[in-house]
Amino acid sequence: EVKLLESGGGLVQPGGSLRLSCVASGYNFGSHAMTWVRQAPGKGLEWVSGISSAGGDTNYADSVKGRFTISRDSSKNTVYLQVDSLRVEDTAVYYCARSPGYQYYYMDVWGKGTTVTVSS
Amino acid sequence: EIVLTQSPATLSLSPGERATLSCRASQSVSDSLAWYQQKPGQAPRLLISDASNRPPGIPARFSGSGFGTDFILTISSLEPEDFAVYYCQQRSSWPLLTFGGGTKVEIK
Numbered sequence: 001e002v003k004l005l006e007s008g009g010g011l012v013q014p015g016g017s018l019r020l021s022c023v024a025s026g027y028n029f030g031s032h033a034m035t036w037v038r039q040a041p042g043k044g045l046e047w048v049s050g051i052s053s054a055g056g057d058t059n060y061a062d063s064v065k066g067r068f069t070i071s072r073d074s075s076k077n078t079v080y081l082q083v084d085s086l087r088v089e090d091t092a093v094y095y096c097a098r099s100p101g102y103q104y105y106y107m108d109v110w111g112k113g114t115t116v117t118v119s120s
Numbered sequence: 121e122i123v124l125t126q127s128p129a130t131l132s133l134s135p136g137e138r139a140t141l142s143c144r145a146s147q148s149v150s151d152s153l154a155w156y157q158q159k160p161g162q163a164p165r166l167l168i169s170d171a172s173n174r175p176p177g178i179p180a181r182f183s184g185s186g187f188g189t190d191f192i193l194t195i196s197s198l199e200p201e202d203f204a205v206y207y208c209q210q211r212s213s214w215p216l217l218t219f220g221g222g223t224k225v226e227i228k
Contacts, residue, residue, distance in 0.1 A: 035217075037164075045156075045164065045207055047217040059215035095163055105211040106154045108175060110163035 002026040002109050006096045009114035012086055020081040020114055022096030029077040030054070033104035036070065036081045038092035039113075048094070049081060050104035057103070064090075086118045122146055122213045124220035126206075132228040139195040141223045143208035148188045152212040155184055155193045158222075159204045167206075168193065195225075203227050 008020040022034070036048040049060045049070040058070050069082040079096060093115050097107035123146040133139055143153065151171040156164040166175055168184035171191060181196040195202055208220040 044222045045158075045209075045219040047209075047219065050215065050217070057215075061216065097163075100169075103214070104217070105152075105214060106166060106169045106209065107156075107164070108166045108169075110165070112163055 002098070004096050004098060004109060004111035006094065006111045006114035009094065009116045011117045011119065013120050014086060014088060014118055016086050016118070017082070017084045018086070018116060020083065020094055020096075020116070022079045022081075022111055024077045024079070024098065027098075030074050031102070033099040033102055034070075034072060034079040035097045035099060035104045035107055036079075037095045037097055037107065037110075038090075038116075039095070040089075040092045043092075046092075050099075051079065052104070053102040083116065086116070088118050090116060091118045092116060121216065122149060122210055122218055124208050124210055124218055126208060126220035126223045128223060129221070130224045130226060132226050133198055134228045135198050135200055137198050139193075139198055139202070139225055141193040141195075141206055141225070143186075143191040143193070143220050145189045145191075145210060145212075149210040149212035151187050152210055153184075153186070153191050154209045154211070155182075156207045156209065157202075157204050158207065164207065198225070 035050045051070045067085045072079045093113040095113045096111040098109040127142045155168040158164040172184045
């Protein structure tokens with residue numbers, strides 16, 4: 001069974017940092033791009049960042065560029081999202097999602113999400 | 121940035137009825153559009169990719185159509201488990217992706 005399991009969320013003060021992790025299982029991790037999507041409380045979906053299957057291509061939404069960093073470790077079947085300089089408006093459930101191919105176009109498998117709360 | 125506008129915001133229907141959801145793009149996205157379903161407390165699920173392609177395991181009552189700026193998700197006969205929020209998403213402006221604001225399908 002294909003699965004994604006996120007972790008690393010929590011309560012953090014404005015300006016703080018977290019590292020979100022997403023462990024993949026049940027498929028060839030190296031053949032699929034990965035994406036992070038977030039959802040603020042009561043709001044819609046927002047694409048945050050994507051990384052190609054080989055890890056050489058990374059991109060970010062303007063709202064997080066320069067503060068968030070996506071990476072992947074094929075030896076651990078894990079994708080990460082380092083979130084720095086956190087703002088109150090970054091409060092959201094962060095979902096990790098797989099894309100069907102080498103680039104992140106659509107998301108065909110999703111994790112259950114990890115919650116990030118930024119508050120003083 | 122390509123903006124996706126979904127309408128209506130809320131659709132009130134009864135089980136067995138046909139649901140028609142709209143997604144309009146601020147500029148042409150060709151057929152580079154997907155639809156997702158999200159139930160309360162759950163992650164989204166991919167229903168349709170490239171405007172009209174249904175992934176394995178998605179029931180045939182879900183269908184997508186459209187090209188350019190106007191897209192439709194149709195649920196031919198609503199089942200109780202179909203009451204949820206639906207989002208469209210475009211990949212035409214890759215590497216940046218955007219989602220629509222969502223349409224909630226609720227029980228009338």
